[in-house]
Amino acid sequence: MCLLTLLVSLPSLKPPECHELDVTKCEKASTLHLVVFYGALYTLALGTGGTKPNISTIGADQFDDYDPKEKKYKLSFFNWWMFNIFIETLFANSILVYIQDNVGWTLDYAFPTLGLQIFVAIFLVGTPFYRHKLPTGSPFTKMAKVIVAAIRKWNNPIPSDTKQLYELDLEEYAKKGRVRIHPTPTLRFLNKVCVKTNSSACGWKLNPVTHVEETKQMLRMIPILVATFIPFSFPVQWLHK
Template identity: 40%
Template sequence: MAEADYTNNGTVDIKGNPANKKKTGNWKACRFILGNECCERLAYYGMSTNLVNYLGDRLNQGNVAASNNVTNWSGTCYVTPLIGAFLADSYLGRYWTIASFVIIYIIGMTLLTLSASVTGLKPSCDKDSCHPTTGQTAACFVALYMIALGTGGIKPCVSSFGADQFDETDETERKRKSSFFNWFYLSINIGALVASSVLVWIQMNVGWGWGFGVPAVAMAVAVVFFFLGSKLYRLQKPGGSPITRIVQVIVASIRKSNVQVPADKSLLYETVEEESQIQGSRKLEYTNKFKFFDKAAVKTQDDNIKGLTSPWRLCTVTQVEELKSIVRLLPVWASGIVFSTVYSQMSTMFRSARKYYGPTHGSTFPDSISIALPL
C-alpha cells in the first residue's frame, strides 16, 4: 500500500503495525468508545448519585458521616486519574491502561452489588433500622474504593483515546475530531440522565440490589463495547512521563539561573524534526511568558556529557512550553476548587434531607424522612 494509506501521527494498530487509515480509527472506531463512555457514566452515576442515602439507610450512618464518606470517596475518584494518566503516558499507553483498570472497575461494581443483595454480605434490617456488621461495612467500602481506582484508569484516558483515532495531520480527520468531542460529551450526559432518574427510582422503589445491579450490568456492557472495537483502534505509543519532563525543565532552569537568554529566540534549543521529541506530538511555538524557564533551552558548552545532551541540563522549546501551559492553567485549576466544593453538596447534604420530630410536635411522621433529589 502507498505511504498515504497510513497515519502520520505515530499511531499503530492493536498488533503494533502502522495504523491503516482505511481500516482503523475514525468514526468506525469511535462508536465503540462512545458506547463505552455512555454505559460507564451510566454505571458510575447510577451507583454514586444516591450513594449517601444507601450509606444512611443500609449502613446506618448519620447524615454527616454518610456525606463525609461520599465526598472522601468522590475526591478519591478525582485523584486516582493522576495514577492512570501517569501509567498511560509513561508505560502502558491509553488502550492497555483502560483495558487493565476496567477489570478492577467491574470487580468493584460486582462486589458492591453483592454487598447490597446477597444474604450474609448485606446488612440485616428490621422496621426501624439496619444493623451492618464490621465485615459488611468493610465489603461495601472495599467495593467503593476498587471502583475509585478503576475509574482512575478510565477517566483521564477515554477522551484522549478517542482523539487518537483521528490523524491531526489530515485536514478532514482534524475536523472530525472536533465533532467527536461534541458526541463524547453528549454520551456522558445521556448516561448521567438515565442514571439520575431511572436508576434512582429503582433504588428507592425496587431495592438496592437491583439499583446497584443495573449499573453493574451497564459496566459489563461498557467493557464489551470497548473490547469489540479493539481491531479498529489506533494506539498511540507511550511518550514518557510529562511529570518527568516538567521537572527536567525546572531543574535545568535552576542550573542555568545565571545564563543569559538570547534576544533571538530562534537560537533556543529545539529538535530539527517536524515533530517534537514525543512521538506523534507536534512542536509548540515559543511564547513570551515566564521567561525564567527559557534558560532551560539555552545551549551552553557544558550541556554535552560524553557526547550526549542530558535532558536535565538542556530542554527543547516544546518541553519548556509544556511547563508554561501548565503554569498558565493553575489559576483556572485553583478557581475550580471552590466550584467543586459547592457542587459536591448536590450529591451529599442536599440529596438527603432529614427532619426530626420530638414528642411535643404531636406528629405521626416517622423520626427520619429521606428525600432523594435527582442530579
C-alpha cells in the same frame, strides 16, 4: 461495580439496620462490612482513575493530526464526547435516583453494572481495529528534566524573542506523530530551560520548548486536581443507616 451491587444486595454484606434516634446506640458495622465496602470503593476509584483519562486519549489517537480531514473529525469527536457525558449525567442520574427511591438499591446498582459489562465487551471486540501508538518514554521523566534544568538555570535571563529558545525541527515531531507546541507566557520562568548556554546539552540542562510546554500543561492541572477532591468524594452515610 459488581462488588458494590453484591454489597447492597446480600444481607450478609450489609451493616445492621438501626431504628434508634441516637446513632451511638446502634450496632456498628463489622470488620467484614468495612473491608468489603471500602475495598469496593477503592477498587472502583482505581479503575475509574485508570480508565477515564485514557478513554478520551485513545479516542484522540484514532485521528491523524496531520490529515486536515481527520483533524476536523477529531474536534467533532470531542464535541460529541462531552455532549454525551452531560446528557448521560442529566438523564441517567435522574432515572437511577428514581429507581433508588421507589424500587431499591439492588436494581439501582444492577443497571450501571450491566451497562459497564456491555461497554467493556464492545471495547474488547473493537480492540484489533484501533490505532495503537507505542509509548515514547515516561512523561514524568520529561517533567523531572524540565524542573531540574529550571533550577540549574534559575539566574539565567530569558530572551525576549521566543525564536531564540531551543526547539526541535518539525520533522522530528512528525516522525513520532506528535505536534510541536509554541511557547506560552504562563509559568514563564520554565522557559529558562530552553535557553542555550555553553555548558548545556539536551537532557537535564536543556529541553525543547514543546517538552517545557507539556510540563506547564501538567502543572496547570494541579489546582484542578486539588479542587475536585471534595466533590468527587463518595458519601458513606448509608453505613450508619
